[in-house]
Amino acid sequence: MTAELVRGQNHPLPEVRLEIRVSAGTPIVAGATLGDEHGRVHGVEWVAHPGAPTLPGIEVPKQAAADHRLAVDLDALTPSVHRVTVLLALPSGSGGPARFGAVAAPFVAVTGLDGTEVASYTITDLEPESAVVALELYRRQGVWKVRAVGQGYAGGLAELLADQGLPQAQQLAGTIQEAVAQGLARSVAAPPPRLPDADRPRQTAAPAQGPDQTHGGTAPQGLTGSTTPQQGHQPTSPYGTTPPYGSPHDATRPDHTSAQHGGPAPADPSTGAQPAAPTTGGPVNYTHPGRQTTAPPPPPPTAPPAQPGQPARPVAGDATGWSMEERLYNQVWGMFEDLARTTAAYRSAVDFAESRMEQELDKVLSDPRSRVSGQGDAAREAARARHAQLVDQAREALDRDLVQLRAEAEVVEPALPPAFASWDNPVWHGYRTPMEIPMALRLGDLHLPESEGVRIPMLVRLPLERGLWIDSGRSGSGDVLADSDELRRLALDTAVALAARLLAVYPPGEFAVHVVDAAGAGSSALAPLTRAGVLAAPPAAGAAGVSEVLGRLTQRVDLVQMAVRGGAADALPPGFDTAEQLLIVNDFPHGFDDRAVTQLRYLADEGPAVGVHLMMVADRQEAAAYGPLLDPLWRSLMRLTPTPDDHLADPWVGHAWTYEPSSVPPGSRVMQDVLARVAEARRSWNR
Numbered sequence: 001m002t003a004e005l006v007r008g009q010n011h012p013l014p015e016v017r018l019e020i021r022v023s024a025g026t027p028i029v030a031g032a033t034l035g036d037e038h039g040r041v042h043g044v045e046w047v048a049h050p051g052a053p054t055l056p057g058i059e060v061p062k063q064a065a066a067d068h069r070l071a072v073d074l075d076a077l078t079p080s081v082h083r084v085t086v087l088l089a090l091p092s093g094s095g096g097p098a099r100f101g102a103v104a105a106p107f108v109a110v111t112g113l114d115g116t117e118v119a120s121y122t123i124t125d126l127e128p129e130s131a132v133v134a135l136e137l138y139r140r141q142g143v144w145k146v147r148a149v150g151q152g153y154a155g156g157l158a159e160l161l162a163d164q165g166l167p168q169a170q171q172l173a174g175t176i177q178e179a180v181a182q183g184l185a186r187s188v189a190a191p192p193p194r195l196p197d198a199d200r201p202r203q204t205a206a207p208a209q210g211p212d213q214t215h216g217g218t219a220p221q222g223l224t225g226s227t228t229p230q231q232g233h234q235p236t237s238p239y240g241t242t243p244p245y246g247s248p249h250d251a252t253r254p255d256h257t258s259a260q261h262g263g264p265a266p267a268d269p270s271t272g273a274q275p276a277a278p279t280t281g282g283p284v285n286y287t288h289p290g291r292q293t294t295a296p297p298p299p300p301p302t303a304p305p306a307q308p309g310q311p312a313r314p315v316a317g318d319a320t321g322w323s324m325e326e327r328l329y330n331q332v333w334g335m336f337e338d339l340a341r342t343t344a345a346y347r348s349a350v351d352f353a354e355s356r357m358e359q360e361l362d363k364v365l366s367d368p369r370s371r372v373s374g375q376g377d378a379a380r381e382a383a384r385a386r387h388a389q390l391v392d393q394a395r396e397a398l399d400r401d402l403v404q405l406r407a408e409a410e411v412v413e414p415a416l417p418p419a420f421a422s423w424d425n426p427v428w429h430g431y432r433t434p435m436e437i438p439m440a441l442r443l444g445d446l447h448l449p450e451s452e453g454v455r456i457p458m459l460v461r462l463p464l465e466r467g468l469w470i471d472s473g474r475s476g477s478g479d480v481l482a483d484s485d486e487l488r489r490l491a492l493d494t495a496v497a498l499a500a501r502l503l504a505v506y507p508p509g510e511f512a513v514h515v516v517d518a519a520g521a522g523s524s525a526l527a528p529l530t531r532a533g534v535l536a537a538p539p540a541a542g543a544a545g546v547s548e549v550l551g552r553l554t555q556r557v558d559l560v561q562m563a564v565r566g567g568a569a570d571a572l573p574p575g576f577d578t579a580e581q582l583l584i585v586n587d588f589p590h591g592f593d594d595r596a597v598t599q600l601r602y603l604a605d606e607g608p609a610v611g612v613h614l615m616m617v618a619d620r621q622e623a624a625a626y627g628p629l630l631d632p633l634w635r636s637l638m639r640l641t642p643t644p645d646d647h648l649a650d651p652w653v654g655h656a657w658t659y660e661p662s663s664v665p666p667g668s669r670v671m672q673d674v675l676a677r678v679a680e681a682r683r684s685w686n687r
Contacts, residue, residue: 002465003119005135005148011119013137013144016074018118019111020086022134025104026097027064028088029157029180033164034058035083040165044172046081047161051179058084064091064180072137074144083138085149085164088123089131089157091180100152101127108134110146121148128154314408316415325417329439329459332420335408336446336456342401343448344653349394357387398450405454413457416442419505420457423497423664423671431504431674433681437462438505443498443640446648446657458659460638462505463580464613467604469637470495471645472587473619484619488587490642491617492525494661495584497671498615501662502582503534504674508685512577514553515539515584518546518591522617526586532675534682536581546591550599553583553612557603560610580611588618597630604636 003011022030031049033041041047048060057076061068072084088106090097097103100123109120121135129152136147153159157176161169319334321327360383364376413425419438421427422445441462445455472491473484499513515526517539529535540549556577563572572578583603592600604614620634639647646658664671 002117005119005121005146007125007148007150010145010147013074013110013118013146015112016144017113018072018074018137019113020068020070020072020135021109021111022068022070022086022088022106024066024088024106026090027066028068028090028106029064029176030068030070031060031087031089031176032058032070033085033087033161033166034077034081035085035164036080037082039083039085041161043166044168044175047166047172049172049176049179051175057081062179074137074139083136085136086134087131087157087160088134089160089176092130092156092177093181099126099128099130099154100132101129106132106134110135110137119146119148121150123150125150126152130154130156131160133160314404314411316411325420325439328412328416328420331408331412332416332457332459335405335412338401339405339448339451339454339456340650340653340655342398342405343450343655346394346398346450349397350391353387353390353394356390357383360386402451402454405451409454409456416457419462419501420459422457422662423668428670428674431677433677434505434507436507437510441501441505442662443468444659444661446659448655448657455660463608463611465608467608467614467616467637468495468498469634469639470498470615470617471620471639471641472617473621487642488521488617488619489525492522492586494640494642494663495586495615495617496525496528497662497664499529499582499584500534500671500675503678506580508678508681510579511582512536512579513582513584514549515586516546516549516591517541517586518543519587522586528672528675532672532679534675534679541591543591543593543596546596549583550596550603553581553603553607554599556581557606557610557612561606564610578611580613581607582613582615584615584617586617588616589622597633601630601633601636604633 003009005011022028029050031047032055033048034046034055035041044052046055048055048058050060050062050064053060053062056078057073059071061070070086074084077084086108090100090103092098100106105126106123107120108123110118112118123132123134126132132152133149135149138145138147153163157173158170161172166172317324317327317331319327319331321330361380364379364383367376413422414427416425416427417438418425418427418431418434419440420442422442439462440459441464443458443460446458447455470491472488474487503511503513513529513534514536515522515529517523517526518541520539520541523530523539526539530538537549540546559572559576585600588600589597600614603612607613614637616637640661641647641659642661644658644660646656648657648659649655650657
């Protein structure tokens with residue numbers, strides 16, 4: 001399972017022969033340093049760079065490029081090497097950007113030689129830095145791990161190398177930049193300039209290749225996981241590399257975090273093709289696991305020219321990507337990032353205006369003469385007037401950006417495929433069962449207090465990497481008028497709508513849903529699933545039903561884990577159901593004893609890696625009787641609410657985003673019609 005790392009996080013490496021893929025959207029330099037057990041680089045012979053690209057166990061590209069592949073063989077490193085540090089830098093004297101804050105956030109992925117992604121990291125929060133330590137592979141107690149670093153250096157390569165203890169840092173930095181300058185004519189071209197109105201890349205043509213670059217495989221049809229934006233979005237719109245908020249984090253309860261991570265993002269880039277040999281460059285292959293590789297489709301239509309002085313009119317799919325699905329996914333993440341950035345700028349401007357006014361008023365009040373004279377009143381009025389002017393200017397800029405985002409949302413929403421679309425989107429009326437698993441799933445919408453009219457779809461990657469917790473208790477401002485019974489009903493309705501959406505976007509036979517309703521209290525809300533006949537079995541009731549379902553799914557996790565770890569996937573029992581499994585648990589903890597709770601925690605922790613996912617409908621306050629026993633369970637799930645609530649925060653700027661579930665419009669039969677087609681497709685598939 002792909003690990004989407006944040007700064008400082010580490011992850012074990014399952015193999016020693018690896019590729020490190022870099023996507024930056026603009027030509028950059030990639031290199032690596034070898035360090036001892038203390039991380040110290042002993043000399044220039046411990047640095048792989050474009051002028052000396054090969055060292056024992058490491059090979060780096062020979063030129064600047066927008067996309068890189070570095071080959072690593074950890075077993076081939078000399079015994080004195082305990083750390084491999086991957087560094088990125090902007091070429092000097094090339095006429096290009098001089099700081100990482102002016103380019104898209106670089107995306108880095110560690111993959112196996114078969115393209116399977118192990119870990120990924122989007123390097124955000126860079127501003128004046130022109131060189132950065134992206135990540136490091138380090139050996140601890142005989143085990144190799146990868147750590148996301150993201151340490152930037154405004155002094156460039158010389159400062160970076162000096163920080164690693166290299167005595168000849170200044171001279172080597174000059175040598176590297178000279179080698180890069182000689183190869184710039186052959187480097188991968190950067191994408192065209194950003195559109196001024198969107199402030200993020202919207203080009204869709206396939207990346208150019210230099211004469212020394214090759215694809216590691218056939219151009220993929222779809223995108224990946226943590227790089228879809230994970231490889232698709234990049235800040236200055238990380239949509240081009242990885243979702244910034246892969247998934248938002250719980251802002252009000254620090255023990256509830258979401259994954260992606262969405263975000264973004266980040267999106268697991270995997271090529272699906274075995275490279276013949278390490279390459280020295282070439283665009284990152286963003287194939288979604290299991291997708292067929294075909295030639296990239298033609299780019300989407302460009303926006304018609306706008307009137308002079310007016311922003312360009314938005315176009316659906318106007319983002320980078322190999323397929324329309326990927327381009328729309330990246331565009332949605334781009335909209336999320338744009339809204340986050342423009343709101344952050346507005347809030348910062350308002351804070352500055354408040355601080356400035358307070359300082360000016362304090363200055364007036366500190367002078368006894370001005371406190372009792374008309375001069376003081378005039379100074380106070382002038383301070384308030386300057387405050388109002390600054391706030392008005394900030395609001396004007398925010399409103400201008402919101403107008404553009406609303407216009408973009410108006411063209412993007414109708415163009416979304418079913419997996420990304422809301423239930424009131426007409427695309428559901430023409431629903432057909434899919435042949436492939438989509439890249440992502442819409443869980444609901446996100447918005448901010450300053451932008452009530454702009455809703456951004458909340459997309460998470462498929463297959464799910466974390467379970468879901470639908471909160472059936474009181475959580476915030478959105479449910480003050482609902483009683484506890486109504487909240488429970490709304491929570492289960494939300495779970496049913498999400499389960500129906502999952503069933504609809506998976507090909508027939510590739511997704512199964514189980515339900516545990518120990519008290520039988522959810523029969524009415526579960527009716528759309530039971531009537532359509534899309535459940536794997538009738539909802540389990542009572543303690544015996546709970547035990548039977550949990551025992552069966554726990555055994556499934558054990559079997560698959562043993563088969564995978566033993567490299568004998570074909571040794572699974574005959575007739576074994578290879579479809580992904582979703583378990584909906586309603587009204588927890590009713591009907592659960594200690595053993596059942598332990599099994600539930602096991603499924604939450606180990607299930608997603610082998611295709612068993614958990615969706616709990618529960619009120620945490622009611623379950624508090626279990627004490628700290630359940631804390632690990634809550635922390636492992638992504639918390640959603642059946643009513644609007646501002647519990648999600650993105651790690652970029654810390655906004656508290658208001659989440660709204662994607663509900664079926666009142667009186668609509670769209671979900672029942674979709675489930676009926678899902679059931680019909682399943683019957684045809686089983687014949």
